[in-house]
Amino acid sequence: MLQRILLALIIVIFAINYIYAEESWLDFTNITPEAPTIDLNNSTTQNVAFQVEVPGMNFKEVVESGTIYQRANIPDWVVLNETGKPELPVIRQLIAIPECDDVNLSINVTNDMYFDNYYIYPAPDYEQIQNPDQTVYMAEVFAKDETAYNINQFFPEVTAEIKEIGYLREQKIAEVWIYPVQFNPVTQQLKANTNYEIELSFDNPISDVNLNTGIFNNVSSSSLLNYVSSGISASVNVRAETSGNVEWLIIDDTSGLITADYIIITADEFFDINNHNPDIEALANHRAAYNGFDVAIVNVEDVMNVYPGDPPHPDYDNEQKIRNFVKSVYENGTANHTLDGKLAYVLLIGDTKEEEPEPMPTSYEVFPSDYYYSCVTESNGIYDDLGDLYLGRLCTGDVTELHNIVEKTISYETEADFYDWKKNILLTAGDFGPQGGNVHNYLTNYFNYLDNELIQDSYNVTQVKQYEIGHAAAQAANVENMNNGDLIANYFGHGGVTVWQSFTPTQFNQLTNEDKQMFVISLGCNTGYLDHNYLENCMGEYFTNAIDKGAIGFLGATRLTGVPGNSNFMEKLHEAFWQNMSFIGGEFVLEGKINCSLYEDESRYKYIYFGDPAINLMAEGYLVTENTEISGDDLVLNSTVYVTNNATLTIGENSVIYLQNGSKIVVEEGATLFINPGVSIYCSEGSKIKVEEGGSFIAIGTESDPILFASSGEEPWVGIELWEAEESHICYCQIENAETGVLLWYANNGTFMNNEINNCNIGLLAKGDVYGSRDIELNDFNNNQTGIFLHHIGSQLPNTQFYVDHNTIVGDEGDGIYVNNCGSELYIGDNIITNNKYGISVEYSDGCKLWGSDSDYYLIEANNIGVCFFQSTVDMEDLTILNNEDYGLVFLSDSHPTIDSNRIINNGTAELYCNYGHPVMADGHNDIVHTSAGYLGYLYRDDVRNINCCFNWWGSDPPDSEKFYPTGNSYFIYDPWDESSNHPLPGGGIGEDSDARIAYNSALEAEGNEDYSSAAVMYNDIINTYPLSEEALLSLRRLFICEKNAYGNMYNLKIFYEELANNCPEDTVFCLLSRNLAIDCDKENELYEDALLQYSDILESPIDEADSIFTQINIMNTLLELEGSGRNTVCIENLPENIRRLNPADVQDFQIKSKNLLDYLLGEPEPEEEPSDTFPACVSLHRNYPNPFNPTTTISFSIPEESKVDLSIYNIKGQKVRNLVSDDFKKGIHSVIWNGVDESGKSIASGVYFYKLNVNGITKQIHKCILMK
Known part of the structure; x- marks a missing residue:
């Protein structure tokens, strides 16, 4: 059985007006009243077969001129209506057929029943009745064809027939009429045909049984028993x-x-x-x-x-x-x-x-x-x-009427709707008088069925029935509901050219439904009488042609209609819309007309559609084109809204808005979004507020009435995006659970103050500079993965400053403040930063300032790492770095920040950690105190230049060389030191500077005065004159910065760095920094491919693990620069695999990947020793190499005696991924290669993994590794 069609959803009969009271059920196959079923058995080019079962028949006895008749019907179907002949039920079914020469119908009635003493009522005639209120209707008039009632045979003579062959576009259709009840008027006997097997066969078919009907597919599949839906409407x-x-x-x-x-x-x-x-x-x-x-x-x-x-x-x-x-x-x-x-x-x-x-x-x-x-x-x-x-x-008589309906049509589909009025449905009915009880029962039952069964629960259905509440109340209720806005207004009752019983031109004059026009289904006489010769406009015309009110569509009858045809048409229209989801105006009207089973000509031809056939009745407007203020506590946006045409969208105080289904508010150039205090905006996943270039965003709450932006569910929303906004002010706002709370992309002047940003992936992301000043101050950032993310901020554009000041950042597992590729006009001061993995991270940034004030120290406390510098040269002054779990300050990869007047106290593993980085701390007057186990200073390599740390305070006890690593031979020169704390005032003196230091200070002064050419000459002289000094190492990057700012010759500078790298031991820090700076010159010359190929060579044979990790980060940063530069067309696919696998999607992805690498490097401070060739004295699990890796890495372990060894891989959830070895091993060193697959041989995702060594059933050691794809 290919398809089963249930022809009714409930047992109440809706097809004919007169059979709703005092009915009886005559059961054929089921004692419970229910509709017939039609089951499709087969549908091919050769034949279509289906079967029908008729469970029974409703009937009601009526008396006419002393004779008792039965008026019969079957649920969900109609009756024959040939005046005077027996009014018997008929089932009408449309069948898709192939193009062919002829269609043959085979009927097999597999079960029938006979019933005596029934006298079926004749189909009535109708006459026009004029009501006092100018409405008219068609009243039944008894009419009996005596000739037909004196024929001694069953009527109809056949049990089924093909009534018509036609087409719906290219699809050929057979209309089959099935007569489940036949009546012999002479013998007064009924024959019930309860079960049918029906087959249509085709002579010389030349097409498929289903042909493409394009955007009529939904009409076809909803109307034809055997038409297969493609899902297209x-x-x-x-x-x-x-x-x-x-x-x-x-x-x-x-x-x-x-x-x-x-x-x-x-x-x-x-x-x-x-x-x-x-x-x-x-x-x-x-x-x-x-x-x-x-x-x-x-x-x-x-x-x-x-x-x-x-x-x-x-x-x-x-x-x-x-x-x-x-x-x-x-x-x-x-x-x-x-x-x-x-x-x-x-x-x-x-x-x-x-x-x-x-x-x-x-x-x-x-x-x-x-x-x-x-x-x-x-x-x-x-x-x-x-x-x-x-x-x-569009039945318009002049240009004014034409303008009105066109403007309403376009506005209906485009203008944004914030009030959800399209969720309202009006079902209204007239009064059929004392004799209309059966019609009233029908309407009550059918309206309740629509309300409770067919129309979705999310819609608000209002029923206005004049026959229950009276004429005046119905008039008032109709006006009130229409003014509130309705998607559909459905009227059923008596009508006239310009009136319903409960609605006249007087009520129309009371309409104020501006921007809330409905679609009207008018099931009454004459309301579509468009060709009337003395009344100017019929109801359909004045509803659609009125300015800024009325309707955008009107379906009305051009002449008199009858209740039976109207009821059948009404049901088919609502089925088309609510059940079959035909939402386009012309689509649902056509589907309703095609599926009418009774008085087809009346429903199809008499009813005319006033309106645009392509209008989308379910349109969710998307434009705000004029100044608009909205307010309310339940405003809903289901689709994206664009504020355009220099309009301002204002959201009134204390309003509540829901952005649902990923909808967005987009503010275009010249337009403004203004949000008042107390507003709450709840956003679904995918939703955001976006301000495009030239648009403005103003959200200013108050301390007592902040503005709330939050997720409406568990999944985060996107956030507020300001893309080169002309103006933006965000004050006293609370932003919750967003991917990025606020994105500032080259945002112009504005303020960001007194806000609270919580539980976001990134609280504030600022990218790019513009002219003017931007302040980020007095904000609270709580439980965000990254509190503030700054990228390409603080360049040397004139009059451009970016301040991050007096914010409190309580984090989660990321960065409090992340600084990437920023410049000298970035000022970060007097913030409180706690509970992050990194309090502040500064990467690839030169000249920016981390400045507190003498009276209000900048506090970075209780993070894993206080401040981490990577390839950055910045100024850090008046910060308090306190009680961070691992390190206070970390200096990586050619970082040379100037560290003055800071308090660096009791940070877990070490106060200072240097790995290819070299802070400037001489005469810094910092307080550097470590009272617990751990180090004051920690050097990853022992081949660096001495770090001059003189005249800093190291605590109440003199500094001890054991507090520095490597121990016994400190590379931190701390003597002489300040003898007392420098807080609140400096407590020490100033040492005597060397010639190199004097020259270096002079170069710094020239650089500070933006005399970059002179400063470059000075740094060059320092490198050449004092090659073994600390200042020579510090001058390497300073020289690069000054040459770049002076637009110097980077080709010559590259040669200079290469000569330095070639003339010193290749594994020294001085050599490695010179090598990397030579590559930076290539990037500055836009030779990205050359730079990346050099990095690729380094990865093949790095000096050590840090060199490998830093090179991978440099590769990712170079690829990021390349992506954003627009100046080069390096094809990533043509680069080596060890480059391609590192390509970041964007700067946020770069942050994640680089931090994964640094987390690994900083997680185990002891430099790893290479496995010894001699037999080990104890069990040892060595660090894997390479790490991070892709696709393979080698893991080595050593055991002092023959043992049972298990070596396994685990993910970060502690789940075992792979058992690498489980066997007995002899004493010595052993290695195993892991290829990044799990136990089943399936490749696993990038990320951090752990490898655990068990020896003789006892866990000995665990290390971590990183797989990067």
């Missing part, structure tokens, strides 16, 4: 990625060779080929941009002058011409965006009246209707009644 064109084209065309031939997905046929008064109507142009451009459609605009007069009225008919000439034009474009034109290559949308523009000439004719072939124009498929000149196009009309 007309909504696929909403918010297209690319725009279509718009053309105004003169029609001068009948070829139909037009490229269009969407055609506008307009009345002559709105068409001028040389002076385009601005509103038609605006609507066409909107469809091209919003839907990606190619739009063609033509004059109906051209069409009627060029196209024939074929076949000729004196009464239908104009509409035939128009349909022939549409048919010609459908068959011969090109549609690039409808997914089946054929025209999909037709919009008629212009009024039509009964008098001649008609500006934009409607059709009168059946009823006054535009549906005729959508039926363009035919066989042998006979057109079927299945629409092939989405069609609508």
